[in-house]
Amino acid sequence: MQDYEYMQLAVDAAQQAQWRPWKNPRVGAVIVKDDHILAVGYHHQYGDVHAEIDAYQQVADKQQLVGATIYVTLEPCAHTGKQPSCATQMLAWGLQRVVVGQIDPNPLVTKHGVERLRAAGVQVDIWPIPVSEAINPAFHYFFTHQLPYVTLKVAQSLNGKITAASNEATKITSAVVDEDSHTLRAYQQAIIIGSTTALVDQPSLAVRHVHTQHQPLRVIIDRRGRLVNSAAVTQDNTLIITENADFATQAEQVSYLKVVTPQTILHLLGQRGIQAVLVEGGSELHAAFVQAHAYQEIIVYQTTGLLPNTGVSSFGTADSMTDLGKIKNVKVIDNTLKVTIKREEA
Numbered sequence: 001m002q003d004y005e006y007m008q009l010a011v012d013a014a015q016q017a018q019w020r021p022w023k024n025p026r027v028g029a030v031i032v033k034d035d036h037i038l039a040v041g042y043h044h045q046y047g048d049v050h051a052e053i054d055a056y057q058q059v060a061d062k063q064q065l066v067g068a069t070i071y072v073t074l075e076p077c078a079h080t081g082k083q084p085s086c087a088t089q090m091l092a093w094g095l096q097r098v099v100v101g102q103i104d105p106n107p108l109v110t111k112h113g114v115e116r117l118r119a120a121g122v123q124v125d126i127w128p129i130p131v132s133e134a135i136n137p138a139f140h141y142f143f144t145h146q147l148p149y150v151t152l153k154v155a156q157s158l159n160g161k162i163t164a165a166s167n168e169a170t171k172i173t174s175a176v177v178d179e180d181s182h183t184l185r186a187y188q189q190a191i192i193i194g195s196t197t198a199l200v201d202q203p204s205l206a207v208r209h210v211h212t213q214h215q216p217l218r219v220i221i222d223r224r225g226r227l228v229n230s231a232a233v234t235q236d237n238t239l240i241i242t243e244n245a246d247f248a249t250q251a252e253q254v255s256y257l258k259v260v261t262p263q264t265i266l267h268l269l270g271q272r273g274i275q276a277v278l279v280e281g282g283s284e285l286h287a288a289f290v291q292a293h294a295y296q297e298i299i300v301y302q303t304t305g306l307l308p309n310t311g312v313s314s315f316g317t318a319d320s321m322t323d324l325g326k327i328k329n330v331k332v333i334d335n336t337l338k339v340t341i342k343r344e345e346a
């Protein structure tokens with residue numbers, strides 16, 4: 001097998017973890033000696049051992065590691081976090097070569113892992129095309145821009161309506177589609193909704209149907225303070241962002257910003273280390289994010305039902321889905337099209 005085939009195996013292994021690494025990147029590793037695969041490993045879950053160590057633990061005879069090559073999708077870490085530094089541990093294995101899929105954008109790691117290995121005489125090759133970013137868009141975006149990666153999510157009828165009327169909650173998707181959107185939630189550290197959606201739907205915003213150890217932070221945008229005295233104010237794991245200074249003094253969960261815009265919201269969440277954010281609407285809030293170009297991805301669950309033409313339209317201003325970006329993926333789930341759109345960054 002060739003280098004690229006081993007690296008592809010490492011990428012496939014990384015993806016097996018799905019949402020479970022949470023804020024950590026999905027990483028895969030393959031250890032090879034004399035064209036023979038000794039082990040395939042990945043980072044299974046937030047807080048667990050890293051991919052390199054997962055692969056290492058599967059090699060029964062550690063002598064086989066002497067002179068071996070490891071393919072790893074992201075630079076081995078050089079700092080002690082929840083786990084000891086991988087680069088330091090790897091030095092004891094007697095590896096001949098380390099092939100790194102991409103340099104880690106986290107400043108605690110960037111190039112330090114590679115430098116530590118090279119300084120000890122290990123050959124380190126950096127993959128010519130970065131492989132980790134495609135597996136971990138939010139992780140790379142966050143460490144490159146110090147802002148969360150934003151996905152707008154909407155479920156709409158065939159005629160592009162998200163609800164029959166603004167003051168009314170309309171069920172649009174089936175239970176099977178709901179399960180898919182809960183998986184989408186499990187990848188996020190925060191979910192944002194507008195004040196009307198909070199008042200009308202009162203959604204729990206929790207991840208259900210999918211096993212996760214982390215619930216995303218509920219973020220409600222309430223510039224005017226319409227949620228004063230509502231149950232949301234005392235809910236745990238909740239952040240209400242407001243321009244109403246009096247409201248902000250009433251509870252710890254309420255944060256004051258002089259001007260609330262998509263940019264100031266994302267700046268605040270970025271400061272809190274939130275890498276991935278899902279904006280679940282409604283229409284006005286989505287329109288504000290679209291107008292500000294404050295999103296990287298949109299997921300539309302396009303159902304086949306119709307709602308009254310007087311209902312609330314998705315995204316307010318955009319004429320069609322193609323105005324929002326490039327359609328990257330279309331999948332059918334239970335009679336519903338799941339359309340993934342990526343915005344072309346300027």
Ligand SMILES: NC(=O)c1ccc[n+]([C@@H]2O[C@H](COP(=O)([O-])OP(=O)(O)OC[C@H]3O[C@@H](n4cnc5c(N)ncnc54)[C@H](OP(=O)(O)O)[C@@H]3O)[C@@H](O)[C@H]2O)c1
Binds near residue numbers: 161194195
């Ligand atoms: N089918 C779906 O996927 C779906 C999803 C969610 C909601 N819905 C439905 O949508 C309806 C509510 O939608 P809606 O459009 O009426 O209201 P909404 O988006 O829930 O609420 C409007 C929000 O946008 C904020 N906002 C407006 N312009 C802004 C700007 N330039 N910068 C920052 N924030 C801005 C408002 O802040 P202030 O309130 O502080 O002014 C408010 O929080 C409900 O009926 C709900 O059931 C459907």
